[in-house]
Amino acid sequence: MYDVIIIGSGVIGATIARELSKYNLKTIILEKEFDVALGATMANSAIVHSGHDPIPGTLKAKFNVLGNRMYKKMSEELDIPFLECGGMVVAVDGTQIEELKQLHDRALKNGLKDNEIRILNQGEVRDMEPNISDTVKKALYLLTTAVTFPWEVAIANIENAMDNGVELSLETEVLDINKDKNFKVSTTKGVFESRVVINAAGIYADKVSNLLVKSNYEIKPRRGEYFVLDSDVNLVNSVIYPLPTEKGKGVIATPQYHGNVLLGPTSDYVDLDDKTKTSEEGISYIRDEISKTIKNVPFNKVIRSFAGSRATSTRNDFIIEETDVKGFINVAGIDSPGLTAAPAISKYVTDLVGKRIKLTKKNDFNPVRRVTRINKLDTEDLNELVKRDDRFGHIVCRCENITEGEVIESIHRKCGARSVVGVKMRVRPGSGRCQGGFCQPEVIKILAKELKIDPMDINYNKSGSQILNESTKGEAK
Ligand SMILES: Cc1cc2nc3c(=O)[nH]c(=O)nc-3n(C[C@H](O)[C@H](O)[C@H](O)COP(=O)(O)OP(=O)(O)OC[C@H]3O[C@@H](n4cnc5c(N)ncnc54)[C@H](O)[C@@H]3O)c2cc1C
Structure with missing residues (x-):
C-alpha cells in the first residue's frame, strides 16, 4: 500500500516525485514505457523561458515565472546542465515594434522585474547577435531565459527521488482506476493501492482521468518539428524568438547546452499516431520562418530532425487540481512552458497532496546528485x-x-x-x-x-526493438 502513486515519468511526474521524497511518504511512479521521460519531455526546445508570453493571470504565467526562478538551484543540486544564455524576442520589421512594447508590458504583468527585461535597439541587437536578420529593428531582451537538458532534468529528479526512497515501476501501463476506501490502480504489472493518485500522463492524461472520473477537458496533441545543427555552427548566442502568435512562441533558434543549435518548433494539431513524425511541410516551414529572424542559416549543417507533441488542453491552460474524487489529482494539459514550470508545479501539487495526507519532513533528505563527466x-x-x-x-x-x-x-x-x-x-x-x-x-x-x-x-528504445538480427562473422547458424 502506497501513500502516493504518480502516473507518468516525464518531467512533471519526475519533479513531483522528488518534491514528495522530502516527506515521510511511500511513493511510486508507474510508467508504461521501457524507460522514463520518453514522452514530450524527450522532444522539446529545452528552454527555461522567462515568462514573457503567457497570458497574465493564467497558471502558465504563474508557474512559468516561479519555475524559472527555481531552475538554477535545482540544476546545481542535481548536476543538471544549465546555460544562462538569455533570450530576445525580435521585431522582424518596423510594424512589429508596437507589439514588442506590449509584450514588454505583459512580461512585467507576469512578474518579471524591470532589470530582467529591456528593449534593445538595432545596433545593440547586432552587437550581441551578428547573424540576426538585417530587417530586425528592435528586440525585447530577456535576461533570465536559459537552456537546460530536458532528459536529464527528468532523469536527475527521478534518480534523486529514488535515492530518497521513491520507487519506480517501468513497463507498467495504467489500465483502470477504482476507489473504495483507497485507490486501486490496475496495471499491466498488477494492482497498486494508494491513498492519493497523481495523473501526470502527459498526452494521455484525459484518457487516464476518464478511467476514474469523466474529465472536463480533452488533450489534443500539438506537434512541433525541429532541425538540429552541428555543434561547429556558431549561429546564435542567445535564444532568438519571433513575436508570439496564437499558435505559440513561433520558430525559435535555440543554442543548446552541448553546443548545437535547435531550429523549430512548428505547431500543428495531429493525430496521436503522428505525434513524433517529421514532415516535408514542417521542415520547409521552419526554413522559411527562421530565415525571417536569422540570416546565413547553414542548412547543409543539419545533423538530425525530430518531432514531439505538446499535450494541449481544450481549457487552454495548465490543469492542476483535485477532481471530484478526493485524492485524485490531475496535472494535465502541461504543454509549453511545462519544462520550465515543473519545479514550481511540483511544490503546488505537494501542497494538494498535503490536503489529503499529513506531510512531515524527512530529517535525512539528500538533495544532491552527482555524475562523472x-x-x-x-x-x-x-x-x-x-x-x-x-x-x-x-x-x-x-x-x-x-x-x-x-x-x-x-x-x-x-x-x-x-x-x-x-x-x-x-x-x-x-x-x-x-x-x-x-x-x-x-x-x-x-x-x-x-x-x-x-x-x-539489446533494445533500441523499447521491448522488441532489438537492433541486431544475426552474426555476420564466424560460423553461420
Ligand atoms: C515541441 C515542444 C516544444 C516544447 N518546448 C518547451 C520549452 O522550450 N520549454 C518549456 O518549458 N516547455 C516546453 N515544452 C513543454 C514540455 O516539454 C512539456 O510541458 C513537458 O515535457 C511535459 O511533461 P509531462 O511529464 O507532463 O509529459 P510527458 O513527458 O509526456 O510524460 C508523460 C508520461 O506519462 C506516461 N504515461 C502516459 N499514459 C500512461 C499510462 N496509462 N500508464 C503509465 N504511464 C503513462 C508516458 O509514457 C510519459 O512517459 C515543449 C513541448 C513540445 C512538445
Whole structure:
C-alpha cells in the first residue's frame, strides 16, 4: 500500500516525485514505457523561458515565472546542465515594434522585474547577435531565459527521488482506476493501492482521468518539428524568438547546452499516431520562418530532425487540481512552458497532496546528485580518474567525447539505462555528427556486458526493438 502513486515519468511526474521524497511518504511512479521521460519531455526546445508570453493571470504565467526562478538551484543540486544564455524576442520589421512594447508590458504583468527585461535597439541587437536578420529593428531582451537538458532534468529528479526512497515501476501501463476506501490502480504489472493518485500522463492524461472520473477537458496533441545543427555552427548566442502568435512562441533558434543549435518548433494539431513524425511541410516551414529572424542559416549543417507533441488542453491552460474524487489529482494539459514550470508545479501539487495526507519532513533528505563527466574535469583530475579506472580513458563516442566509464555508470545508476536510447538520454553517445554510426555498436557491447545479456537482446528504445538480427562473422547458424 502506497501513500502516493504518480502516473507518468516525464518531467512533471519526475519533479513531483522528488518534491514528495522530502516527506515521510511511500511513493511510486508507474510508467508504461521501457524507460522514463520518453514522452514530450524527450522532444522539446529545452528552454527555461522567462515568462514573457503567457497570458497574465493564467497558471502558465504563474508557474512559468516561479519555475524559472527555481531552475538554477535545482540544476546545481542535481548536476543538471544549465546555460544562462538569455533570450530576445525580435521585431522582424518596423510594424512589429508596437507589439514588442506590449509584450514588454505583459512580461512585467507576469512578474518579471524591470532589470530582467529591456528593449534593445538595432545596433545593440547586432552587437550581441551578428547573424540576426538585417530587417530586425528592435528586440525585447530577456535576461533570465536559459537552456537546460530536458532528459536529464527528468532523469536527475527521478534518480534523486529514488535515492530518497521513491520507487519506480517501468513497463507498467495504467489500465483502470477504482476507489473504495483507497485507490486501486490496475496495471499491466498488477494492482497498486494508494491513498492519493497523481495523473501526470502527459498526452494521455484525459484518457487516464476518464478511467476514474469523466474529465472536463480533452488533450489534443500539438506537434512541433525541429532541425538540429552541428555543434561547429556558431549561429546564435542567445535564444532568438519571433513575436508570439496564437499558435505559440513561433520558430525559435535555440543554442543548446552541448553546443548545437535547435531550429523549430512548428505547431500543428495531429493525430496521436503522428505525434513524433517529421514532415516535408514542417521542415520547409521552419526554413522559411527562421530565415525571417536569422540570416546565413547553414542548412547543409543539419545533423538530425525530430518531432514531439505538446499535450494541449481544450481549457487552454495548465490543469492542476483535485477532481471530484478526493485524492485524485490531475496535472494535465502541461504543454509549453511545462519544462520550465515543473519545479514550481511540483511544490503546488505537494501542497494538494498535503490536503489529503499529513506531510512531515524527512530529517535525512539528500538533495544532491552527482555524475562523472570527463569533459568537465581538468587534466590533472582526469589523469587521476583514469589511473583509478582506465575505462574513463577509453573513448566510446568520438563526436561528443564520451567514455566507456561514463556509459557504464549510466547503466548502474538508480533508474539506469537499459537500451541504446537510454544510454543516449543519460550520457549522450549518438548525439553528435555521426549520430551513432561509430558508437552504437560499442554501446550495444557495453550494455550487453554490464546487463549480462546477449547483444542480440539489446533494445533500441523499447521491448522488441532489438537492433541486431544475426552474426555476420564466424560460423553461420
Ligand atoms: C515541441 C515542444 C516544444 C516544447 N518546448 C518547451 C520549452 O522550450 N520549454 C518549456 O518549458 N516547455 C516546453 N515544452 C513543454 C514540455 O516539454 C512539456 O510541458 C513537458 O515535457 C511535459 O511533461 P509531462 O511529464 O507532463 O509529459 P510527458 O513527458 O509526456 O510524460 C508523460 C508520461 O506519462 C506516461 N504515461 C502516459 N499514459 C500512461 C499510462 N496509462 N500508464 C503509465 N504511464 C503513462 C508516458 O509514457 C510519459 O512517459 C515543449 C513541448 C513540445 C512538445
